[in-house]
Amino acid sequence: MALANPVKFVQEVRAEVSKVVWPSRREVVMTTIMVFIMAAITAIFFSLVDILIRTGLTGVLGYFGS
Numbered sequence: 001m002a003l004a005n006p007v008k009f010v011q012e013v014r015a016e017v018s019k020v021v022w023p024s025r026r027e028v029v030m031t032t033i034m035v036f037i038m039a040a041i042t043a044i045f046f047s048l049v050d051i052l053i054r055t056g057l058t059g060v061l062g063y064f065g066s
Helices: 006-018 025-065
Strands: none
């Protein structure tokens, strides 16, 4: 196994990093807002599902339990 030349490695890394297209500040802000909105919608959805399941189980267990 041959060792790579460290100088060549650094040059290749810099060349690859220069190809990266970085998002604009506006894109980052919009993406962050969308993530928070989707997280809130998901939290609300699972909260409603939890309440529905809990109510159903309480009703079934109450019906057969007493």
